[in-house]
Amino acid sequence: MISELKESYGMLFEDELLSEINQVGTFKEVSAGQKLMDIGEYIRSMPLLVSGAIKILREDEDGDELLLYFLERGETCAMTLTCCMGHTKSEIRAIAETDAKLVMIPIQKMEEWTSKYKSWRNFVFQSYHERLEELLKTVDSIAFLKMDERLLKYLQEKVHISGDSTLRITHQEIAYELHTSRVVISRLLKKLEKLGKIVLHRNSIEVVSL
Amino acid sequence: MISELKESYGMLFEDELLSEINQVGTFKEVSAGQKLMDIGEYIRSMPLLVSGAIKILREDEDGDELLLYFLERGETCAMTLTCCMGHTKSEIRAIAETDAKLVMIPIQKMEEWTSKYKSWRNFVFQSYHERLEELLKTVDSIAFLKMDERLLKYLQEKVHISGDSTLRITHQEIAYELHTSRVVISRLLKKLEKLGKIVLHRNSIEVVSL
DNA sequence: AATAGTTTGTAACAAAAGTTACCTAGCTTA
DNA sequence: TAAGCTAGGTAACTTTTGTTACAAACTATT
Numbered sequence: 001m002i003s004e005l006k007e008s009y010g011m012l013f014e015d016e017l018l019s020e021i022n023q024v025g026t027f028k029e030v031s032a033g034q035k036l037m038d039i040g041e042y043i044r045s046m047p048l049l050v051s052g053a054i055k056i057l058r059e060d061e062d063g064d065e066l067l068l069y070f071l072e073r074g075e076t077c078a079m080t081l082t083c084c085m086g087h088t089k090s091e092i093r094a095i096a097e098t099d100a101k102l103v104m105i106p107i108q109k110m111e112e113w114t115s116k117y118k119s120w121r122n123f124v125f126q127s128y129h130e131r132l133e134e135l136l137k138t139v140d141s142i143a144f145l146k147m148d149e150r151l152l153k154y155l156q157e158k159v160h161i162s163g164d165s166t167l168r169i170t171h172q173e174i175a176y177e178l179h180t181s182r183v184v185i186s187r188l189l190k191k192l193e194k195l196g197k198i199v200l201h202r203n204s205i206e207v208v209s210l
Numbered sequence: 211m212i213s214e215l216k217e218s219y220g221m222l223f224e225d226e227l228l229s230e231i232n233q234v235g236t237f238k239e240v241s242a243g244q245k246l247m248d249i250g251e252y253i254r255s256m257p258l259l260v261s262g263a264i265k266i267l268r269e270d271e272d273g274d275e276l277l278l279y280f281l282e283r284g285e286t287c288a289m290t291l292t293c294c295m296g297h298t299k300s301e302i303r304a305i306a307e308t309d310a311k312l313v314m315i316p317i318q319k320m321e322e323w324t325s326k327y328k329s330w331r332n333f334v335f336q337s338y339h340e341r342l343e344e345l346l347k348t349v350d351s352i353a354f355l356k357m358d359e360r361l362l363k364y365l366q367e368k369v370h371i372s373g374d375s376t377l378r379i380t381h382q383e384i385a386y387e388l389h390t391s392r393v394v395i396s397r398l399l400k401k402l403e404k405l406g407k408i409v410l411h412r413n414s415i416e417v418v419s420l
Numbered sequence: 421a422a423t424a425g426t427t428t429g430t431a432a433c434a435a436a437a438g439t440t441a442c443c444t445a446g447c448t449t450a
Numbered sequence: 451t452a453a454g455c456t457a458g459g460t461a462a463c464t465t466t467t468g469t470t471a472c473a474a475a476c477t478a479t480t
Contacts, residue, residue: 058346060354068349082339091346114331121324121331128338129292135345136268136301139278143352143389144270147437170457179353181438186458202446202457357467380427391468396428412427412476427476438465448455 005103008050008074017117021048025103036094036102043083043090045104049075052100053161057093057177066142067154067177069134070097070161078131081110081124097161148188150178155198159207167205215313218260218284227327231258235313240306247304253293255314259285262310263371267303267387276352277364277387279344280307280371288341291320291334307371358398360388365408369417377415 005022013021025048030036037043039059047054054071056079071077071094079092113120141150154174158167171189175182189205192198199206215232223231235258240246247253249269257264264281266289281287281304289302323330351360364384368377381399385392399415402408409416 058349058353060350064354066349066353078338078342082335082342091343115328118325125292125334125338128288128335128342132288132292132338132341132345133301135342135349139268139276139345139349139352140270142349143268143276144274172457182458183439183460184437187437187460190459200458382427392428393430393469394467396430397467400429410428421480423478423480425476425478427474429472429474431471431473433469433471435468436466439463441462442460444457444459446455446457448453450451450453 004050004101005048009048012074012123013119014117017113017120020109020113021103021105024109025105028102028104029099030096030102031099032096034096036096037077037080037090038093039090041090042087043080043107045106046080046110047077048103048105049073050101050103053097054100055095055097055177057095058091059093064179065093065176066179068092068138069131070157072161075130076123076127078127081127147178147180147184148191151185151188152192152197154178155192155205155207165207167207168203169205170203214260214311215258219258222284222333223329224327227323227330230319230323231313231315234319235315238312238314239309240312241309242306244306245303246306246312247287247290247300247302249300249303251300252297253290253300253317255316256290256320257287257312257314259283260311260313263307264310265305265307265387267305268301269303274389275303275386276389278302278348279341280367282371285340286333286337288337291337357388357390357394358401361395361398362402362407364388365402365415365417375417377417378413379415380413 005018005025009018009021026045028047030052036047036054049071051073053073054077056068056071056077058066058068060066077092077094079090082088083090114124141153145153151174154177155167158169159165171185172182174189175185178185189198189200193200197207197209199208215228215235219228219231236255238257240262246257246264259281261283263283264287266278266281266287268276268278270276287302287304289300292298293300324334351363355363361384364387365377368379369375381395382392384399385395388395399408399410403410407417407419409418
């Protein structure tokens with residue numbers, strides 16, 4: 001465990017903090033698709049992502065979903081941070097996008113480390129900042145872009161996250177994450193294929209030009 | 211100055227911190243409509259809002275605007291927090307929504323206080339959390355609501371912020387903040403008027419039922 | 421009062437997105 | 451192989467939003 005922790009967080013934290021994390025943290029492996037947290041749940045530990053990617057989703061009253069952003073290695077869920085502190089419920093759903101490895105930190109330690117380690121404080125501030133930036137990007141997309149542009153961005157991000165230009169995904173799944181209907185997605189994907197940007201197969205999409 | 215500071219922040223900060231703020235902070239009064247910060251600017255001090263309200267706007271490449279949220283008394287601009295720390299440029303525009311009073315804190319103090327005062331740390335964390343929550347609400351609105359519902363919410367929020375059920379605002383201004391066109395807003399306002407929710411006048415809108 | 425500018429109303433149309441319906445292709449499994 | 455299921459293609463239509471154009475109402479200024 002130490003090696004993977006050090007790989008992802010060694011440049012951020014001093015050795016003393018790393019070994020504390022190693023002591024109190026519990027290692028956790030999840031496979032793609034597994035739910036890590038749901039809306040309305042209380043949070044009792046904070047995840048540090050060591051490998052893989054996690055997608056963060058928002059839901060409205062009707063149960064309609066919307067993808068907010070992805071978390072990658074070396075990042076944490078900023079939502080969790082204050083959910084822990086304020087003992088409030090989660091506002092979001094977190095699902096493993098790929099197989100992933102995490103270290104779970106009991107929330108009691110968080111406040112302790114905030115006083116004790118400057119590097120931890122900076123990490124927490126940095127995490128908040130990154131999340132705000134990501135959320136701003138999400139706002140930009142849904143407010144300023146048309147669905148075809150959003151779709152293209154979405155495909156590009158998926159390629160980046162999965163590290164594979166062939167995405168194993170159905171039109172329906174895309175529709176859920178972009179909060180639209182399957183027919184709309186099929187239509188736009190066809191348009192993108194005609195433009196030569198992607199190639200469509202059953203259950204998968206090949207992203208050709210980024 | 212002390213009295214207003216204490217009124218807005220007395221319950222958050224200990225006396226020692228309050229008097230430090232009083233020493234190093236500069237008092238600033240702005241009038242409605244005045245720009246406090248713009249996209250791409252560097253930030254050299256952090257504002258603590260003592261009275262009034264500030265609106266936070268986002269802009270796309272074409273110069274189209276979108277209202278993100280309002281800041282009220284006792285709040286601060288979370289964006290500023292890490293802009294200061296990371297010495298990055300502002301991602302947003304801040305404009306006084308009403309006449310407002312602020313205390314500007316030099317950014318050097320921020321890091322110092324983060325180590326020194328637990329109440330300051332908590333304030334910063336709390337601010338981040340509130341901003342994330344507000345941004346989530348914004349995302350909800352633009353992703354899940356139709357324009358007529360967004361408009362109604364917008365009017366209700368304006369009433370809350372201004373403390374006056376008669377809003378002095380033009381259809382064009384609303385259109386800018388919701389990132390749509392004047393014609394659309396006029397159309398929907400007329401619909402809301404017919405439903406008895408508002409009464410329209412030149413340069414003002416009376417919000418009847420909330 | 422005449423003029424110019426601003427604000428609002430509205431019609432007519434276009435584009436984008438959402439909905440319904442139905443078909444076909446491919447895969448799975450009895 | 452037949453039956454059943456899932457994924458995807460597409461047409462036809464509706465709704466929502468955006469655009470253009472123009473007129474009317476009001477305000478401010480000369």
